[in-house]
Amino acid sequence: MIPSSFNTVIISSAALIHNYTYLNSLSGDSTFLAMVKADGYGHGMFECARLLQNAGCKDFGVAELREAVLLRQSGVTANIYTMIGFDHKYVADFFDYTITPVVYDIQSLESLAQEAKRRNEKISIHLKVDTGMTRLGVYCEELAKLLECISKHPQLKLAGLASHFPCSDDVKSPSTHRSLEAFRSFYQKHDELQSLYLHISNSGGILSFPEAHLDMVRCGIALYGYHPDGSAISYTKHLQPVMSFTTRVLQVKTVESGVGVSYGHTYITNKRTELAVLPVGYEDGFSRALSNKGVVLVRGKRAKVRGRVCMNLCMVDVTDIDGVQPGDEVVVLGKQGDDSISADEIAKTIDSISYEVLCMIGNNNERVIQ
């Protein structure tokens, strides 16, 4: 048997399903697409998709074709969408694995049409427009060319029109209304677009802009228990964090005042100090930026990181926590006793967002589904 790591990422299937049920009801009649890119934001794409599919979710989104094919091979029978385009040499996979591409250029349309013709099949596609994100997608004047190309190829079945909000995490941002208006102007200019599947909302749109739910919503971070604005409405009844991360104490040592800790001695003890050595480092997604800043929970209390976070190890100060011993459980992310550490809290410490913290921790440690 292969030994387990000291470190475990625990994925709560109950929390995931709770969030799905809540967000799906919030989305009303709109189709609910679960974003499972980035290995399910670090929570495990296969496991999350399987749980969500069993709970009734019929639409999944990933970034790349590679993820879509792997997801299909894992047994997902629901609709799968690729969001960021594809290498044309793999175009056949859209047909072999029944995957829906979101397209933003003529070359991809031609490539899909050629393959469809060769196989004597049709394929459903969605088009991506840019309504203010300034990322993937075409502007209004370029859309006409794509529509013309589609009308020349009866193999291409235009099924949907997509855009993406840049600032929907901010309830007060006027940009979201402008974006939605811009999106409306696209399909008001082109009659053939009105009957399509229209979608623009990410988690921010779902939570704060009901008028933007349209025909489908694409939900990522909220499914995993976090509000996109970084406010920890974690551990409330609405959204429950799905991931927690635990480790254990390897060694406890007492050092005198004036002793340097870890690489570069960036921390020098200012009194007799008790340190716990933990098998957690930047390799585990515990960012080196948490050096001298991060906190973990030991025996229900907060212990601060002292000195630099190493690749596989870090030291935390347990001077004020009684009775810490090797083998004690340590919570890096999640609840212990009456306290908890959220991905938002870790993100704030390192000037990042919960998304990145979850990807880093989740995708670098052994995951256990509970």
Ligand SMILES: *Cc1c(COP(=O)(O)O)cnc(C)c1O
């Ligand atoms: C990632 C992504 C989403 C989901 O965004 P969240 O803020 O995590 O809800 C929606 N749409 C597209 C195109 C994405 O890339």
